[in-house]
Amino acid sequence: MTGTLYLIPNTLGEGDASALDLVLPAPVRARAASLHYYIGENAKTTRAFLKKVGTERPIQEIEIRELNVNTPAGEIDKLLAPLLSGTDAGLVSEAGCPAVADPGALLVRRAHERRVKVVPLVGPSSILLALMASGLNGQSFTFHGYLPVDAAERARRLRDLEQHSRKNRQTQIFIETPYRNRALLDTLLATCAPSTLICVAVDLTLPSEMIASRSVADWKKKPDIDLHKRPAIFLILAA
CATH class of the missing domain: 3.30.950.10 (Tetrapyrrole methylase, C-terminal domain)
Structure with missing residues (x-):
């Protein structure tokens, strides 16, 4: 059984953790906190997002891989490999909704081709x-x-x-x-x-x-x- 690819919205700018309450519903934050595998444009900013959200396990134990404009197309399947093995994953953008004006769209398309379930979560666009x-x-x-x-x-x-x-x-x-x-x-x-x-x-x-x-x-x-x-x-x- 494959994992699920959750599309995790990010905030639209810098701010402390309290700003999350205004733009991300509690169930979205809870789902983001529960995931152990993340794909983001930049590992450093993805970690910063997870620190604001809060995580169920230490951030250093969460696997984060990068997908950006410099990622070769051939790397997409490697990013999907953990999902095909049953691991749930979060795709997060630098700001706002992933896969909208965002390189994450390539991963989402490939996920559909590989019959991986894709779940978009509510957040700011x-x-x-x-x-x-x-x-x-x-x-x-x-x-x-x-x-x-x-x-x-x-x-x-x-x-x-x-x-x-x-x-x-x-x-x-x-x-x-x-x-x-x-x-x-x-x-x-x-x-x-x-x-x-x-x-x-x-x-x-x-x-x-x-x-x-x-x-x-x-x-x-x-x-x-x-x-x-x-x-x-x-x-x-x-x-």
């Missing part, structure tokens, strides 16, 4: 939280991940997304590396039509949380917002 709070179209939306780094390519991509949003009345969602947030917002304001709605959601679930949803014209009147090195989600809806 910055993408959905931002969409919920944006006031934009929650019936039809697309998440695009990161946009091009090159300024000209990024502007072209944003024009394409705005045109698609206008044609289909669909919210477009994307993210950026925190230190490039300001550049992305500046490009949005320079590229999009005055009536296009832009929502910026920063530090979701943290005490410093800030969510603003305005037209491009209104953003230009008051663009002052501290985005430097803060995790943010960007959403647009073209009129």
